[in-house]
Amino acid sequence: MSARFSFEIVADDAATAARSGILHTAHGDVPTPVFMPVATAATVKALPHEWLESLDARMVLANTYHLYLRPGPETIHRCGGLHRFMAWDRALLTDSGGYQIYSHRDLRRITPEGVHFQSHLDGSSHFLTPESVIDIQHVLSSDIAMVLDDCTPYPCSFADAERSMELSVQWARRCAERWRISADGARALFGIVQGGVYPGLRTRSAEAMVELGFEGIAVGGLSVGEPKSAMFEVLELTLPLLPSCRPRYLMGVGTPRDIVRSVALGVDMFDCVLPTRNARNGCLFTSEGRILIKNACYAGDERPLDTACRCLTCRRYSRAYLRHLFMSGEHLSAILNTMHNVSFYLDMMKEIREAIASKAFGKWLECMEKWPE
Amino acid sequence: MSARFSFEIVADDAATAARSGILHTAHGDVPTPVFMPVATAATVKALPHEWLESLDARMVLANTYHLYLRPGPETIHRCGGLHRFMAWDRALLTDSGGYQIYSHRDLRRITPEGVHFQSHLDGSSHFLTPESVIDIQHVLSSDIAMVLDDCTPYPCSFADAERSMELSVQWARRCAERWRISADGARALFGIVQGGVYPGLRTRSAEAMVELGFEGIAVGGLSVGEPKSAMFEVLELTLPLLPSCRPRYLMGVGTPRDIVRSVALGVDMFDCVLPTRNARNGCLFTSEGRILIKNACYAGDERPLDTACRCLTCRRYSRAYLRHLFMSGEHLSAILNTMHNVSFYLDMMKEIREAIASKAFGKWLECMEKWPE
Numbered sequence: 243m244s245a246r247f248s249f250e251i252v253a254d255d256a257a258t259a260a261r262s263g264i265l266h267t268a269h270g271d272v273p274t275p276v277f278m279p280v281a282t283a284a285t286v287k288a289l290p291h292e293w294l295e296s297l298d299a300r301m302v303l304a305n306t307y308h309l310y311l312r313p314g315p316e317t318i319h320r321c322g323g324l325h326r327f328m329a330w331d332r333a334l335l336t337d338s339g340g341y342q343i344y345s346h347r348d349l350r351r352i353t354p355e356g357v358h359f360q361s362h363l364d365g366s367s368h369f370l371t372p373e374s375v376i377d378i379q380h381v382l383s384s385d386i387a388m389v390l391d392d393c394t395p396y397p398c399s400f401a402d403a404e405r406s407m408e409l410s411v412q413w414a415r416r417c418a419e420r421w422r423i424s425a426d427g428a429r430a431l432f433g434i435v436q437g438g439v440y441p442g443l444r445t446r447s448a449e450a451m452v453e454l455g456f457e458g459i460a461v462g463g464l465s466v467g468e469p470k471s472a473m474f475e476v477l478e479l480t481l482p483l484l485p486s487c488r489p490r491y492l493m494g495v496g497t498p499r500d501i502v503r504s505v506a507l508g509v510d511m512f513d514c515v516l517p518t519r520n521a522r523n524g525c526l527f528t529s530e531g532r533i534l535i536k537n538a539c540y541a542g543d544e545r546p547l548d549t550a551c552r553c554l555t556c557r558r559y560s561r562a563y564l565r566h567l568f569m570s571g572e573h574l575s576a577i578l579n580t581m582h583n584v585s586f587y588l589d590m591m592k593e594i595r596e597a598i599a600s601k602a603f604g605k606w607l608e609c610m611e612k613w614p615e
Numbered sequence: 616m617s618a619r620f621s622f623e624i625v626a627d628d629a630a631t632a633a634r635s636g637i638l639h640t641a642h643g644d645v646p647t648p649v650f651m652p653v654a655t656a657a658t659v660k661a662l663p664h665e666w667l668e669s670l671d672a673r674m675v676l677a678n679t680y681h682l683y684l685r686p687g688p689e690t691i692h693r694c695g696g697l698h699r700f701m702a703w704d705r706a707l708l709t710d711s712g713g714y715q716i717y718s719h720r721d722l723r724r725i726t727p728e729g730v731h732f733q734s735h736l737d738g739s740s741h742f743l744t745p746e747s748v749i750d751i752q753h754v755l756s757s758d759i760a761m762v763l764d765d766c767t768p769y770p771c772s773f774a775d776a777e778r779s780m781e782l783s784v785q786w787a788r789r790c791a792e793r794w795r796i797s798a799d800g801a802r803a804l805f806g807i808v809q810g811g812v813y814p815g816l817r818t819r820s821a822e823a824m825v826e827l828g829f830e831g832i833a834v835g836g837l838s839v840g841e842p843k844s845a846m847f848e849v850l851e852l853t854l855p856l857l858p859s860c861r862p863r864y865l866m867g868v869g870t871p872r873d874i875v876r877s878v879a880l881g882v883d884m885f886d887c888v889l890p891t892r893n894a895r896n897g898c899l900f901t902s903e904g905r906i907l908i909k910n911a912c913y914a915g916d917e918r919p920l921d922t923a924c925r926c927l928t929c930r931r932y933s934r935a936y937l938r939h940l941f942m943s944g945e946h947l948s949a950i951l952n953t954m955h956n957v958s959f960y961l962d963m964m965k966e967i968r969e970a971i972a973s974k975a976f977g978k979w980l981e982c983m984e985k986w987p988e
Contacts, residue, residue, distance in 0.1 A: 313935070322917075
């Protein structure tokens with residue numbers, strides 16, 4: 243844990259704002275642009291660590307809110323931090339829980355001091371503050387921690403979005419102060435830009451985050467129901483306001499095509515439940531579009547899911563067998579489907595990095611239709 | 616598929632009836648005594664084929680009844696048989712469905728001709744005969760097929776057990792006749808001894824099965840609620856009536872200790888859902904007894920499940936993490952627990968074979984208490 247966290251840009255695309263780089267962490271290097279599979283409860287659902295490693299996944303995202311409720315920070319502390327608890331020695335980013343508190347609206351009450359909420363597991367009462375969220379993430383010892391933020395739904399009035407954004411800025415400042423007490427440079431804290439779809443609010447939020455000097459800055463509060471065009475307008479406005487030498491993280495996004503477009507605007511990091519959740523629902527990404535594996539046409543189909551894919555699922559199993567497993571509700575359905583979808587995302591990111599390195603991403607971007615929406 | 620099915624005995628224990636051997640199949644050699652993990656719907660629940668192979672599992676058991684209902688023999692035929700359908704090129708045994716028809720008592724009506732039953736999946740009506748069960752298993756192309764049998768519950772009157780046993784003998788004869796039409800020697804058909812807990816009935820059934828000249832003979836209708844002592848009395852009576860040169864298969868049994876005792880009586884083959892079902896319920900076999908992983912005492916326990924075990928689960932993960940996965944209802948809980956329990960069973964069988972080969976099984980049997988009941 244002696245290495246300092248840092249971000250290094252290794253290539254810029256010629257025609258777009260895309261860049262490739264390396265996040266240097268105490269748990270290994272993470273080439274960017276990176277997609278982080280979501281490991282909410284300290285496991286990427288239905289995917290063994292061994293298989294994640296075989297896909298060369300370098301960083302996964304775990305969730306502070308979920309892990310705070312179960313197994314609880316005391317247990318993880320006793321087991322030597324989250325890496326050791328979950329037996330994962332590559333990089334970890336922990337979400338702060340802001341989004342989870344946002345998505346359980348009926349169970350929480352927000353005050354300037356922090357968030358009162360009831361556990362979605364057992365109804366027990368809890369109070370989280372910007373300071374306690376930092377303290378919990380210190381216990382987890384994730385390589386990248388996130389500030390506590392307040393997230394607005396879509397649509398949201400200007401007044402509400404402004405109040406919420408200002409609260410997020412206050413909380414970010416308190417997080418940064420708390421972080422400074424024990425920061426050793428090995429781990430990083432990222433700020434989060436909020437402000438709904440209002441350009442003025444996004445600008446003010448971005449300026450505040452830059453001023454607070456975070457190691458990286460995320461764009462949050464997107465992909466919450468707004469039109470795609472609004473999401474990209476916010477990104478086009480916000481990204482140029484962020485220091486180009488720091489990593490930029492677009493939270494909770496998205497489809498393969500969203501990711502390709504966002505990389506072109508200069509985003510370095512992504513996370514999304516889409517590949518893993520879709521896999522469990524039998525919705526599979528392929529180089530020729532999405533496949534709903536339950537469809538009867540696959541019942542006797544001996545082809546692999548995607549002939550262009552070299553993942554373990556595609557190398558060995560037929561669509562017919564995958565459909566059978568799905569229809570039978572077998573665990574192996576979730577396992578093999580998740581393996582494929584995560585492989586699809588990670589392969590895509592690798593291709594993106596290679597295109598940027600060869601200054602060809604702009605050209606490559608033109609055939610973006612190859613990626614599923 | 617040119618190799619002939621055969622069974623070779625390679626060692627006899629000095630002090631017991633235990634023996635070790637090799638089942639030569641068209642899909643590889645299977646050292647005995649063997650435990651076959653149960654792959655009811657063409658997958659060992661929650662265990663990827665790759666991991667089964669890493670445990671050196673040589674044969675698994677799939678279920679004719681389940682596969683007949685879903686995906687149906689037409690689909691499996693179109694995909695080139697069960698091995699190819701499920702992408703498993705090691706040996707397969709298919710149960711005939713007799714036991715499943717037995718366990719769905721309220722959905723079936725038995726006549727001398729065959730079994731009328733309703734699908735437990737969608738209520739549709741079906742009729743299976745000894746002949747059709749053989750035909751379906753020809754389509755599946757399993758390395759070992761089983762005759763259709765009728766199984767009685769415990770307790771059961773002598774009259775009912777006798778009627779049922781005689782029906783099973785008639786059905787076995789019809790299966791053997793149907794089998795002869797297309798048998799090429801590459802695959803084997805096994806008979807099944809029935810007769811409840813009645814020595815006279817078991818004897819008559821065993822004699823009939825021997826006379827029909829099956830490649831192997833199973834003992835069925837045990838572990839259906841009778842006392843352990845009754846089960847072992849039946850085994851002690853029945854096994855000596857079977858040709859010693861042919862494999863003997865005890866269906867649906869059992870605990871580690873049951874298996875050790877049965878090997879001592881001369882059983883060569885076993886299957887049971889216990890390791891896989893228990894794994895999903897968080898009940899784990901270890902060299903020091905069973906562990907219920909949900910127990911609070913494991914919440915901060917950094918030790919592996921079983922320090923004597925070298926399986927993937929025990930090499931990497933702590934009890935604390937396994938408990939967390941179980942409490943969170945994560946797929947990875949079923950995956951890692953199943954990996955461990957199946958590894959426990961297969962390691963035990965390997966130790967048993969080695970003990971027999973060194974003529975030391977009798978002595979080894981004395982410390983049988985090391986195996987969980």
